[in-house]
Amino acid sequence: MQSHPTINASITPIGSLEVLSQTEVAKLKEAGENGLYELFRRCVLAILNTGSDSDNAKTILEAYPDFKIDIVQQDRGIRLNLYNAPADAFVDGEMITSTREMVFAALRDIVYAESERESPLIDLNSGSDITDYVFHFLRNARMMCPGEEPRIVVCWGGHSINKIEYKYTKEVGHELGYRGLDVCTGCGPGAMKGPMKGATIAHAKQRILNARYIGLTEPGIIAAEAPNPIVNELAILPDIEKRLEAFVRLGHGIIIFPGGAGTAEELLYLLGILLHPANRDIPFPLILTGPAESADYFKQLHEFIARTLGFEAQQKYKIIVDDFTAAAREMALGMKKVTEYRKATNDAFHFNWQLTIDEHYQHPFDATHDNMSQLQLSKDMPVHELAANLRRAFSGIVAGNVKEQGLVAIEKHGPFEIHGDNEIMEPLDELLNAFVSQGRMKLPGSEYVPCYRVVR
Numbered sequence: 001m002q003s004h005p006t007i008n009a010s011i012t013p014i015g016s017l018e019v020l021s022q023t024e025v026a027k028l029k030e031a032g033e034n035g036l037y038e039l040f041r042r043c044v045l046a047i048l049n050t051g052s053d054s055d056n057a058k059t060i061l062e063a064y065p066d067f068k069i070d071i072v073q074q075d076r077g078i079r080l081n082l083y084n085a086p087a088d089a090f091v092d093g094e095m096i097t098s099t100r101e102m103v104f105a106a107l108r109d110i111v112y113a114e115s116e117r118e119s120p121l122i123d124l125n126s127g128s129d130i131t132d133y134v135f136h137f138l139r140n141a142r143m144m145c146p147g148e149e150p151r152i153v154v155c156w157g158g159h160s161i162n163k164i165e166y167k168y169t170k171e172v173g174h175e176l177g178y179r180g181l182d183v184c185t186g187c188g189p190g191a192m193k194g195p196m197k198g199a200t201i202a203h204a205k206q207r208i209l210n211a212r213y214i215g216l217t218e219p220g221i222i223a224a225e226a227p228n229p230i231v232n233e234l235a236i237l238p239d240i241e242k243r244l245e246a247f248v249r250l251g252h253g254i255i256i257f258p259g260g261a262g263t264a265e266e267l268l269y270l271l272g273i274l275l276h277p278a279n280r281d282i283p284f285p286l287i288l289t290g291p292a293e294s295a296d297y298f299k300q301l302h303e304f305i306a307r308t309l310g311f312e313a314q315q316k317y318k319i320i321v322d323d324f325t326a327a328a329r330e331m332a333l334g335m336k337k338v339t340e341y342r343k344a345t346n347d348a349f350h351f352n353w354q355l356t357i358d359e360h361y362q363h364p365f366d367a368t369h370d371n372m373s374q375l376q377l378s379k380d381m382p383v384h385e386l387a388a389n390l391r392r393a394f395s396g397i398v399a400g401n402v403k404e405q406g407l408v409a410i411e412k413h414g415p416f417e418i419h420g421d422n423e424i425m426e427p428l429d430e431l432l433n434a435f436v437s438q439g440r441m442k443l444p445g446s447e448y449v450p451c452y453r454v455v456r
Helices: 022-029 036-048 057-063 097-117 127-140 163-178 194-205 240-250 261-274 292-308 324-345 369-373 383-402 404-413 422-437
Strands: 006-011 068-074 077-086 152-156 182-185 213-217 233-236 253-256 286-290 318-321 416-419 452-455
Touching: 022 036, 022 068, 022 097, 036 068, 036 077, 036 097, 097 127, 097 233, 127 240, 152 163, 152 240, 152 261, 163 182, 163 194, 163 286, 163 292, 163 324, 182 194, 194 213, 213 240, 240 261, 253 261, 253 324, 261 286, 261 292, 261 383, 261 422, 286 292, 286 324, 292 318, 292 422, 318 324, 369 383, 369 416, 383 404, 383 416, 383 422, 383 452, 416 422, 422 452
Parallel strands: 152 182, 152 253, 182 213, 213 233, 253 286, 286 318, 416 452
Antiparallel strands: 006 077, 068 077
8 A cells, every 4th residue: 555644743723613512622533433523523624635636535535544634622722633644744843824824714613514513593404594504604604705796706616627727727717816805716626716816916915915715615525626725715514515505605706617527417406496487696706717718618418408498597607619708808808787777776795695505415315225226207297496406416416426425335236226207317328427537537648437327
């Protein structure tokens, strides 16, 4: 087995969560199947592996089997003693500042999620309570900036894009930064890092000192998309559905770059929400963009949307190919419309309260073999419900590709089976085959073995 350099270190909070109660510390130290310790350990290990080429949560955990954390309660606050930690997270024995901030952001979010889960005041089976939970979670993470006009651009896209596509994401981010717009992503590599990297240069040129580079992730996928070092605000939502809702509640517009199953999942999630009759008049700029080399990718995705969700869904986004300036300019114009609408309706700038999100989109989907095979995928369904189930299908594929629980299930039971009407299954199969042939399911250089089987 390959040896990985490690280090022992002791760190204190920076940025958030200087104080924990004795009960919270005790829960964090609990091991076992449902203990918080193992969840915290895995999140921290992923953060310490920022920059890793692995997109496999199991691989990263196996690389550092002796990594341990001791949580020490002190009169002045808390201290984390790390043993056998990845040495790349340190410089001359000191942890890199951005990494240290994110470690304690993970601690903050895990403690908050646990305390809210046990609260009798919140019902996570209720759609309105879930939205309220997302609001309080983001507020606790200090993501809310009341009074600041809309300027957060969410950027979605694959972590395994090629060099040409990655360079294009940086160019778009650069143009967004010139226009004073902030960037929010899933905080990983590839299309999640590129826009942030480009924006940092433009923000510096424009002398913007309060620029925001927001990363939203969740425990199940953090090892595959470990936070990149540009992120200066991190939140680890408890599951993928709350993460997705956080994106659309916090962000003011979305740009989608080329990607794979995870990107398709995000697009379907957003389209399903925008197709809801209650959201018809709410401005939400959505742009799909990439270099000329990605034209076929967008053509395939556009055709898939046409054949499954129909023409109305296609009208919810604009495709801009090989013109990063036009993409940023279009988003800036969209931001003005969002600002005007929020002022006219007295809606908050910092949280999109008016957007209606059906409970189909809010309840966590457990990607088991039974749940995947029982998904209803039919043209007879209301279009926003079909979009929700298509989103779940892609969520299961993401789990089978990179999440530890999904990887273990595939190893034990074989590929997930996806059933549905042929008029849905045929374009789904074609799109997934295109993703595989284009190398969009895994990091470059690794051979992809499908974790799914489309049954016609």
